[in-house]
Amino acid sequence: MADSSSSRPPLCERISHKSYFLRAVDLTILGLLFSLLLYRIQRVNENETVWVVALLCESCFLFIWLLITCIKWSPAEYKPHLHRLDKRLHDFPSVDMFVTTADPVREPPILVVNTVLSLLAVNYPANKLACYVSDDGCSPLTYFSLKEASKFAKIWVPFCKKYNTEYEKLCRKVEDATGDSHWLDSDDDFEAFSNTKPTDHSTIVKVRVSGLMTNAPYMLNVDCDMYVNEADVVRQAMCVFLQKPMNPNHCAFVQFPQDFYDSNADEFIILQSYLGRGIAGIQGPIFTGSGCFHTRKVMYGLSIDDLDDSGSLSSVATMTLRYERFVNALDESSKALKVKAVRDVREVMNQLAWKQVPALPGKVAPPKSNTSSNVIFPPLDF
Numbered sequence: 562m563a564d565s566s567s568s569r570p571p572l573c574e575r576i577s578h579k580s581y582f583l584r585a586v587d588l589t590i591l592g593l594l595f596s597l598l599l600y601r602i603q604r605v606n607e608n609e610t611v612w613v614v615a616l617l618c619e620s621c622f623l624f625i626w627l628l629i630t631c632i633k634w635s636p637a638e639y640k641p642h643l644h645r646l647d648k649r650l651h652d653f654p655s656v657d658m659f660v661t662t663a664d665p666v667r668e669p670p671i672l673v674v675n676t677v678l679s680l681l682a683v684n685y686p687a688n689k690l691a692c693y694v695s696d697d698g699c700s701p702l703t704y705f706s707l708k709e710a711s712k713f714a715k716i717w718v719p720f721c722k723k724y725n726t727e728y729e730k731l732c733r734k735v736e737d738a739t740g741d742s743h744w745l746d747s748d749d750d751f752e753a754f755s756n757t758k759p760t761d762h763s764t765i766v767k768v769r770v771s772g773l774m775t776n777a778p779y780m781l782n783v784d785c786d787m788y789v790n791e792a793d794v795v796r797q798a799m800c801v802f803l804q805k806p807m808n809p810n811h812c813a814f815v816q817f818p819q820d821f822y823d824s825n826a827d828e829f830i831i832l833q834s835y836l837g838r839g840i841a842g843i844q845g846p847i848f849t850g851s852g853c854f855h856t857r858k859v860m861y862g863l864s865i866d867d868l869d870d871s872g873s874l875s876s877v878a879t880m881t882l883r884y885e886r887f888v889n890a891l892d893e894s895s896k897a898l899k900v901k902a903v904r905d906v907r908e909v910m911n912q913l914a915w916k917q918v919p920a921l922p923g924k925v926a927p928p929k930s931n932t933s934s935n936v937i938f939p940p941l942d943f
């Protein structure tokens with residue numbers, strides 16, 4: 562795993578784009594807008610209804626302008642340093658990639674295939690990636706296309722440039738299969754689809770969970786009408802997730818921007834470069850769906866480390882949950898006192914626990930101060 566030394570250069574850097582000139586312009590505009598509003602308010606009694614309407618419109622404009630200006634006040638972006646990650650990371654964490662699809666007519670299977678192939682071709686150790694497709698439409702055509710795509714990927718992924726012509730063949734095969742069901746009888750796998758409808762939920766689940774789930778600590782979700790246009794995307798996300806190895810809970814998700822190539826593309830590009838950088842400068846990007854990496858812990862409240870070999874909740878995780886429920890149930894007045902007492906006891910117990918458990922290869926060392934929320938602790942009864 563990542564090296565824990567804090568003296569090393571960061572895996573990911575925040576680059577500020579704030580401009581004092583633009584701030585001065587914004588402050589001047591703000592001053593002018595307030596003067597206008599003041600002028601309207603002072604003369605509101607001398608004028609007719611139209612004056613009041615103008616006042617209301619200008620107030621609305623000022624409010625929206627203020628919101629936008631606050632958002633873009635400190636624009637920033639994050640620059641991942643992939644070469645540092647590659648040097649420091651000996652064992653890349655696993656990532657589960659999820660593609661969702663629902664309707665084989667509105668979302669043609671070749672679209673899903675393209676998404677899956679782009680994910681399979683990312684620049685990341687192949688044994689650390691798993692790709693799952695959830696098909697709410699329960700379409701045998703999508704299933705057929707994915708089976709073909711998985712065969713094709715074995716050739717295409719390692720030599721994608723060289724085998725461009727093979728890709729054309731795959732496109733033709735999927736397109737020919739649309740509207741023609743002869744291939745449905747050719748494979749036992751399609752039996753599961755024979756009597757299913759999109760609303761037949763139990764069967765859909767049966768078909769969907771057809772492989773071993775890897776339960777990787779990180780998950781990526783991508784809409785089936787999108788694809789990955791940056792091969793290093795997973796390693797870039799890891800630069801953010803792993804930059805504080807002592808505190809794995811410091812980051813819940815990494816959202817990548819979405820590019821659109823349709824008629825509204827320009828609007829999205831402006832929104833992303835104008836407001837996206839501003840939001841990134843405040844606290845980080847907002848969740849926009851497709852293209853988001855989550856830690857599994859954020860999704861389920863648990864990570865794979867919280868399970869024991871039999872798949873049930875480990876004793877430490879059970880204790881953690883009990884403790885959290887207990888603290889949440891306290892009333893406000895007693896909470897502060899008890900939380901402090903719990904923290905003191907927890908600190909001592911934690912040190913003892915770390916002493917008893919020998920360091921495992923690949924695990925980070927125990928933190929010196931365990932005030933962060935991710936430390937382990939024993940149960941406490943009150």
Ligand SMILES: O=c1ccn([C@@H]2O[C@H](COP(=O)(O)OP(=O)(O)O[C@H]3O[C@H](CO)[C@@H](O)[C@H](O)[C@H]3O)[C@@H](O)[C@H]2O)c(=O)[nH]1
Pocket residue numbers: 660661662663664668695697783784785786819849850851
């Ligand atoms: O019952 C459903 C409905 C949709 N989907 C899939 O969900 C994805 C998103 O659905 P879509 O109707 O395309 O949503 P949009 O409103 O177009 O997309 C917005 O909403 C998505 C879901 O939050 C985000 O991922 C996108 O980034 C955002 O642009 C697609 O892959 C669908 O196939 C299902 O799997 N089951």
